[in-house]
Amino acid sequence: MDIRKFKELVFAAGRSAGLEEMEIYAARTKELEVRVYKSEVDNYNLSDEGGVGLRARYAGKIGYAYTEALDDQSVEYLVNAVKANAQVIDSEDEIEFFAGSLSYPEVETYYPELDQVPAEEYINAALEFERTAQSADSRVDSVNWALTGYFSSDVFIANTEGLEQSFRQNLAYGFVSAVIRENGQVKTGSKSKSIYDWAQFDPAAMAREAVEEGLSLLNAETVPSGNYRIILRRDAARSILATFSGVFSAEAVQKGLSLLGDKLGTQIAAETVSLVDNPFVPHAGGSRPFDGEGVAVQKTDVIAKGQLNSFLHNLKTAKKQGVQSTGNASRPSFKSTVGIAPTNFYIEPGEDSYNALLTQLGDGLVIIDVQGLHSGANPVSGDFSLGAYGYRVENGKVVGAVDQITISGNFFTLLRDVEKVGSDLEFGLPGGAGNVGSPSLLIRGLSVAGRRGK
Amino acid sequence: MLSEKLIAEVLHAALSTGGDFAEIFAEDTYNTSINMINGIVEDGIQGRDHGVGIRIFQGVRSVYAYTNDLTPANLIRVAKEAAAALPGASSVQTLVLNRCAVDNMHLIKIRPSDVPQARKVEVMREAHTGAQGYDQQISQVTVRYLDTEQNILIANSEGLLTGDRRVRTRLAVQAIATKGNEKQSGFYGPGRHMGFEMFDLINPREAGARAAKIAVTMINADYAPSGRYPVVIHNEFGGVIFHEACGHGLEATSVAKGTSVFAGRIGEKVASDVVTAVDDGSIPNAWGSQNIDDEGTPTRRNVLIENGILKGYMVDKLNGRRMGMEPTGNSRRQSYKFAPTSRMTNTFIEAGESTVEEIIKNTEKGLFAKSMGGGSVNPATGEFNFAVMEGYLIENGEIVKPVRGATLIGKGHEILMKIDMVANNLARGQGMCGSISGSIPADVGQPTIRVSEITVGGREGGN
Known part of the structure; x- marks a missing residue:
């Protein structure tokens, strides 16, 4: 059933069931994903799916329900389920059904040419990932991931207050990972990228980079436990930022789940650190013209030169704090309730290249990846203790690989200990926590556990 | 859900x-989820997941497509579009489907859809009270209630036509303790392949108290020392070490491609003699159980490691072809x-003969990891990392004090x-x-075990 027709049926059924205000949030996504293994298409996934979420006010309380089937049975199910849920809600939070912003920005989220790339091209690119990686070095044992994919989605929001907006987004991506084996050692190196202009996608170059990284990790050793000067390379820095990004959400603040609650307007990070939420980056995963409540997006300076300037808000948290929504209402899918998430969230790049950072590090460690983020990091206290690997640096030169260490510290302390910010800003593949990016960060000191003594 | 005629046409x-x-x-599938924060029901959502996945093999190649437009014309179109990714011409004969009823091993007494939302909220309030009332240091309590009823139909070109209904219920409590500027959290989340009768077995108040105890113990704990030393890992969720560090390496997904350290080693010694490990998806009403797997094969008890010797893997159809x-x-x-x-169901190390007291008494200096947090592993290298949610220091055969912030790192096969x-x-x-096939309910398990040496990462660097 057409979404606009389905909306009319739901609103009509809702009205006769006594629902006061209603909002439909619908998404429809087409995806293709290709994985190659040993010169064969190992996995080929096609999908075309979507659904509708309904939220509505009943007797003053908000209920949610969703369905993936757009049929008459679902109209009734949605209305009944929303009503049943609204009846058990205690929260007195004021929820606003937004009538719409005065205007909406033009954001580049859709690249029509990308829709024209045939499935075969994705297969060829994945094959090239594998072929190039496999032949790049005799120590490449296998290519455990050679993956390409594409998605295009249509988002539609409408409510009984007059709001009706939609937008379309598409993106492709690639991921290659090589397993390196030498003298009983096993290492992996990987590279991922999101792509909108297919012509700029160079799978062979990505494969070579993945192999180089894997090779660079051979003969790794642990290091004596102690405090080290550290570069968190862009990818490791981004992983840590993504893990703790929730502390900047006004929802976490208002629920007492963020230690930043009373820090607005104060210096919480080194002056080199500016953190922004920017939904206007062309063809980035988190870009969009409006948020999950239909509010027009804006760029938000969360940390400006070390000072905490703003939290990320949706309508509910903004009203509570007496400010305007920052357009960060998130609905990761039509199944989700409205929360808060960043759009494209990143530390503003500085002027020093990664190599310049190495020089300034002098002696210390470069961390290129951290493990155990969903268990070894406490998003409330900011404490983390994470498996890590990377390189040992002496006199500004990489002298060897390091593994079997854990780095421990606290996110809030880390923000203050940033000595330099690199110029090498890079985003990851967009995920649930928004599209997070970071340049490499030179950190004054972090506790490292490796082997005992010297 | 679909007529036999349509199934045959799509195949x-x-x-x-x-x-x-x-x-x-x-x-x-019908899902319910309700969230309560500090005793206040913040949101509740119910939803209906509805769709069809179509999978095609050609040798060890596979193609997968899914849609939630279930009209006959669309299903046939999707099947053809997926088939177009494979070369060759059809060699299919007539297809005869044999409807095969499933022996239900997991009786459901109270279907969640028959329980009013208000009753579910009552259980949540009890859990909240159990946590909030545990100690004055508890500053936040989040309770989540989830239930799901998944109705499935599986048919394949070998003539299989079967189905199952999986009903699962879970209560998850997170408690946060505050002291000055510091916060620590504790979590406990019991669940079963059961309906609302799960609460005849699980006392929500006790579940809440258990989460609170962890948070309170940890807020009053010092940081764990880092280094390499013996670690005693407690039973129940302590089994996550085996799940993450070894279980994933025993899934055909990684074995078939030779990326697992366990590949090609059946019959070899991979663990110490005291280790026997099992995956069993047929345990009645266990969280990771189901009557049949998602290809229609009945679940069963599979011995993975017996007295230290590798006995078998967890195998799905596609990787079974490869292997x-x-x-x-x-x-x-x-x-x-x-x-x-191939995925785990309920995976655990079998009971041994020692008592917990003996193990502690025989450990001169070490860490007692009483509750584990989650963890992750690189399947290619076996390197794992996971957090100790509730830990204690052992000295001279006695538990002396709680310690926080410890992570265990190492390689599964070495451990x-x-x-x-x-x-x-x-x-x-x-x-x-x-x-890779998504997020699924799984039980981990073990008795209390001792590992003679693990690298422990803590806040106190060096010692």
Whole structure:
């Protein structure tokens, strides 16, 4: 059933069931994903799916329900389920059904040419990932991931207050990972990228980079436990930022789940650190013209030169704090309730290249990846203790690989200990926590556990 | 959900090119989730997942497509579009479907859809009270209630036509303790393949108190010392070490490609003699159980390691083709949106003969990891990392004080060889396991075990 027709049926059924205000949030996504293994298409996934979420006010309380089937049975199910849920809600939070912003920005989220790339091209690119990686070095044992994919989605929001907006987004991506084996050692190196202009996608170059990284990790050793000067390379820095990004959400603040609650307007990070939420980056995963409540997006300076300037808000948290929504209402899918998430969230790049950072590090460690983020990091206290690997640096030169260490510290302390910010800003593949990016960060000191003594 | 005639037509369309096997997985699932923060119901959502996944094999190639437009014309179109990714011409004969009823091992007494929302909220309030009332240092309590009824139909070109209904219920409590500027959290989340009768077994008040106890113990704890020393890992959710560090390496997904350290080693010694490990998806009403796996193969008890010797893997159809092995009832997926692959169900180390007291008494200096957090592993290298949620220091054979912030890192296969004591108190804990076929309910488990040496990462660098 057409979404606009389905909306009319739901609103009509809702009205006769006594629902006061209603909002439909619908998404429809087409995806293709290709994985190659040993010169064969190992996995080929096609999908075309979507659904509708309904939220509505009943007797003053908000209920949610969703369905993936757009049929008459679902109209009734949605209305009944929303009503049943609204009846058990205690929260007195004021929820606003937004009538719409005065205007909406033009954001580049859709690249029509990308829709024209045939499935075969994705297969060829994945094959090239594998072929190039496999032949790049005799120590490449296998290519455990050679993956390409594409998605295009249509988002539609409408409510009984007059709001009706939609937008379309598409993106492709690639991921290659090589397993390196030498003298009983096993290492992996990987590279991922999101792509909108297919012509700029160079799978062979990505494969070579993945192999180089894997090779660079051979003969790794642990290091004596102690405090080290550290570069968190862009990818490791981004992983840590993504893990703790929730502390900047006004929802976490208002629920007492963020230690930043009373820090607005104060210096919480080194002056080199500016953190922004920017939904206007062309063809980035988190870009969009409006948020999950239909509010027009804006760029938000969360940390400006070390000072905490703003939290990320949706309508509910903004009203509570007496400010305007920052357009960060998130609905990761039509199944989700409205929360808060960043759009494209990143530390503003500085002027020093990664190599310049190495020089300034002098002696210390470069961390290129951290493990155990969903268990070894406490998003409330900011404490983390994470498996890590990377390189040992002496006199500004990489002298060897390091593994079997854990780095421990606290996110809030880390923000203050940033000595330099690199110029090498890079985003990851967009995920649930928004599209997070970071340049490499030179950190004054972090506790490292490796082997005992010297 | 789908008529036999339509199923046959879709399977035919799927085999219209060179495919030699086709499968349909149809699903109609009803979910409920309710969130309560500090005793206040913040939101509740109910939803209906509804769709069909179509999978085609050609040798060891596979193609997967899914849609939630279930009109006959669309299903046939999707099957053909998926088939187009495979070369060759059809060689399909007539298809005869044999409807095969499932023996239900997991009786459901109270279907969640028959329980009013208000009753579910009552249980949540009890859990909240149990946590909030545990100690004055508890500053936040989040309670989440989840239930799901998944109705599935599976049909394939071998003539299989079967179905199952999986009903699961879970209560998850997170408690946060505050002291000055510091916060620590504790979590406990029991779940079963059961309906609302789960609460005859699980006292929500006690569940809440358990989460609170962890948070309170940890807020008053010093940081764990880092270094390499013996670690005693407690039973129940302590089994996450085996799940993450070894279990994933025993899934055919990584074995078939030779990326697992356990590949090609059946019959070899991979663990110390005291270790026997099992995956069993047939335990009545356990969280990770189901009557059949998501390819329609009945679940069963599979011995993975027996007295230290590698006995078997967890195998799905596709990887079974690669490995020349039969499926073991381990093929699972989050929903129709995922192609199934070999996954764990309820995986645990079997009980041994020691007592917990003996193990502690025999440990001069070490860490007692009483509650584990989650963890992750690189399947290619076996390197794991996971957090100790509730830890204690052992000195001279006695537990002396709580310690926080410890993480255990190492390589799974090395740790297996270093397990030197196994207690007699096997218990299982519940988790959600994320991997390539999505997030699925799985039990981890073990008795209390001792590992002679693990690298412990803590805040106190160096010692």
